[in-house]
Amino acid sequence: MSLIKPKNDQLNPRTTTYEFMGPPGALLVTVGVPLMTYLLYFGCSESAGACPPSYVFSPSLLAARVQETITDRQWWASLWDTEAALIYLAWYAFCVVAWAILPGDWVEGLTMRNGQKKKYKINGTPHSVYYTNVSSTHCLCLTAFSTFLLTLGITTGYIIRYGPESFTFLYDKWLGFVTASLIMSIVQAVAVYAGSYREGALLATGGNSGNPIYDFFIGRELNPSIGSFDIKSFNELRPGLILWVLIDISMVCVQAARRGGWENVTWSMWLVLVFQSFYVADGLYNEPAIFTTMDITTDGFGFMLAAGDITWVPFVYSLQARYLVFRPVELNIASTVGILAVNALGYWIFRDANGEKNDFRNGKNPKNLTYMTTERGTKLLTSGWWGRSRHPNYFGDLLMAVAWSLPTGFETPITYFYVTYFAVLLIHRQRRDDENCEKKYGKDWEKYKQLVPYRIIPYVY
Structure with a gap:
């Protein structure tokens, strides 16, 4: 039996680790995404009484409504x-x-x-x-x-x-x-x-x-x-x-x-x-x-x-x-100006942070940012936005997400679903990126994390 693996196996190695808790988690998300998309409509629409907060704080009430709905043939037809x-x-x-x-x-x-x-x-x-x-x-x-x-x-x-x-x-x-x-x-x-x-x-x-x-x-x-x-x-x-x-x-x-x-x-x-x-x-x-x-x-x-x-x-x-x-x-004028300010701050952080990264990748450093050089020869920024956290652009994204929800007021938490979901998504992406960088840079990544300890939000996370 030959010990030489086929070329295709070398090019397409078998996946040995799972994300999303493996097949059970993948199945759960596969079913959950369509279900949640419909649920956000039936739980937050004119027919539902304008996003009643009671559904959020009473899972049994929500479950009863879901059971009542899915047994209705007209619901399926709709x-x-x-x-x-x-x-x-x-x-x-x-x-x-x-x-x-x-x-x-x-x-x-x-x-x-x-x-x-x-x-x-x-x-x-x-x-x-x-x-x-x-x-x-x-x-x-x-x-x-x-x-x-x-x-x-x-x-x-x-x-x-x-x-x-x-x-x-x-x-x-x-x-x-x-x-x-x-x-x-x-x-x-x-x-x-x-x-x-x-x-x-x-x-x-x-x-x-x-x-x-x-x-x-x-x-x-x-x-x-x-x-x-x-x-x-x-x-x-x-x-x-x-x-x-x-x-x-x-x-x-x-x-x-x-x-x-x-x-x-x-x-x-x-x-x-x-x-x-x-x-x-x-x-x-x-x-x-x-x-x-x-x-x-x-x-x-x-x-x-x-x-x-x-x-x-x-x-x-x-x-x-x-x-x-x-x-x-x-909205009154003060609320409008305040919401505009939150969105503007988020966009500035998001775009300026990405601008620093793109300039650095292109061999430019107009802000004279400091950096460390890994054994692979890769340079990692350690000042500017990227010295404050390892994903400052995500922080800007989150601020904009909050600004998009603030115009709906505070009558129901359902309109802030996007903020919660987006935070979970960005944290998941950040952790994936950290794992990949740890594999890629080894000991250098540990040194980098000491220089830039915060993941997304400085002094918070």
Whole structure:
């Protein structure tokens, strides 16, 4: 018997450690994500009595309502809406067509462990930005941002022509759109999992456990593609993120239609729309930054990312705007200014911290930041934002999340679900990153942690 392992086993080693508590946890999240998406609607909607806090503090009451609901045949029938499904399918197709026809450059991502570099199409705005990979810098334009601008242009023209009442269908057919997006995510997850067994597929190091439940959830193949169309990066940037903004716009339209015009839309609703739209626009404008994230470089594409990108993001992150439709909150000037300040502070920390990191990666150090050099030759920042904590950008993200929820007031904690969820998500990502860095840098990482002891929030965590 030969002791030499096949080449494919060396390229795609078996996963030996689990995340999310292994297959049971993966199954729980696979079932829990759709369930929670629906639960946030049925527990926080006009029919539920505007997010009654009693559900939060009384699990037995919530369980009784869930049991009563799921035994109702009309409830099951209400989850499907043929028109909503067709509209959603058309929306996804529009995003694919926009990716294909809008002009843009093809750029290389980071070097993968098979020695190859995957190419991504980036096209969009008429200005140029800089994208840096391991070996070179390219001047290019952005695809996702141009798709965003095109979508906003078409949507604005449609609303101007037909009035706000014409764009309330995302609110009116909410359940149908949720179901359609879930079906899309399941179909994609099944397809890429089956396709990962073809010869030559590059698998994710964390998704090749051999357990189908776990690998289906976490993502078995690293970069599933159809020709030059990369499914993972496409889903990360386009259909879910842009739909999130369209949902917020639809919520503004519903409030305008109900309250007798745009001038009667509450400041709380405008704040949510502006904050979240700006966040999405900023992410799409800085599109190239995604190619160095763990989602692209490390994680496989499975149900976790599929459902997260195209169901969870648009239909859960827009909870505040949907709440303000049926529970308008009037803000005074002081409250409005205060909320604006919280969001501005969060964005400044988020963007300035990322700017320091990107400048340093590109060989620039305009702030003369200090750093330590590891045995591998890698330089780690030890001053500036990155000297205050190991993930200062996460702190900025959390502050913005709080600012998005503050316009809903304090009548119910349900509208702060996003803040709680996002904190858990960022802590999980931070711990994953620490584990990877510990493996990568060894003793140097322990030295670095002594220099930068705080994980996300200075002097707190």
